Amino acid sequence: MAKRGLSPKTIHHRKRVLVAAAAWAIEHELLAPRVLTVPRYRPHPPVTRNHTPTEAEAAAVIVAMKGEDRLAVSILAATGARVSEVTELRRGAIDLRGGWLHLDGKTGPRKIPLFAELRVLLTPYADGSETRLFTRQGQAAPTRIHHQLVATCTRLGQTVFTSHGLRRMVVNRILRSGMDIKTAAELMGHSPGVMLSHYRRVTQEDRAAGVAKAGLGEALVEPSTCSGSGHNSGHSP
Structure with missing residues (x-):
């Protein structure tokens, strides 16, 4: 069933139906009781495609x-x-x-x-x-x-x-x-x-x-001292 492309859920459901049908047939003597080894189906993990293209x-x-x-x-x-x-x-x-x-x-x-x-x-x-x-x-x-x-x-x-x-x-x-x-x-x-x-x-x-735009290093820059930027009283010499 897996080779036919059926999903794990569908495979599990069909296996349950087959088991129930076999049990009913044995109960009504339509099928001889036998011990069967049923291989466990281990589905491959689903493929995730998370690539974001350029x-x-x-x-x-x-x-x-x-x-x-x-x-x-x-x-x-x-x-x-x-x-x-x-x-x-x-x-x-x-x-x-x-x-x-x-x-x-x-x-x-x-x-x-x-x-x-x-x-x-x-x-x-x-x-x-x-x-x-x-x-x-x-x-x-x-x-x-x-x-x-x-x-x-x-x-x-x-x-x-x-x-x-x-x-x-x-x-x-x-x-x-x-x-x-x-x-x-x-x-x-x-x-x-x-x-x-x-x-x-x-x-x-x-x-x-983002860091460059935010200017996160601004606090680490020493303030420059501008010459001649003292207080101007407005009085002429």
Whole structure:
């Protein structure tokens, strides 16, 4: 069952069903009692993909993708939106006149400003209709996007990242820009606490830049003595 790709939970459930069926058959003398050795299944630990890509890594993956997959990942990399918010988009959500992209996610509706690059990307699809932006053929769209990201990263020899990695990338960028934390959290559809604990990734460069900007060594600098800066009484000699 494991080789067929079934999850550990499904395997455990089916084993219980088989044991119950065998017990029923033995009780009704339909099956001779036998002691069977059942091998224990030890599932491999789930693969965690916590890599937060750089903008260059994300751009390389986007260039290597095609069609709707490329469009979806481009929107993810530009906005930091959840993959389900992007794959559920309708063309009418692109408001060129008002300058907004309307998203509707698990924390409710919100708006992303249509900055220049995002406007260029989405303008060809902004016909005001309720038509889905993505056809969702084959696998459910979020699952497809996940598999395409993994496959493309692997093909390029890059560290694999997911749509969550792109979300972290955007959070890092907007916070490094100096955007107010509350504004950034509302833009991402999270509370400030959740955004900082789950999506912000602090690097050594962030720490160094923060210390330099804060001027933490100022108290250690001896004040300079300016000549001729004594008190001027205002009287002429």
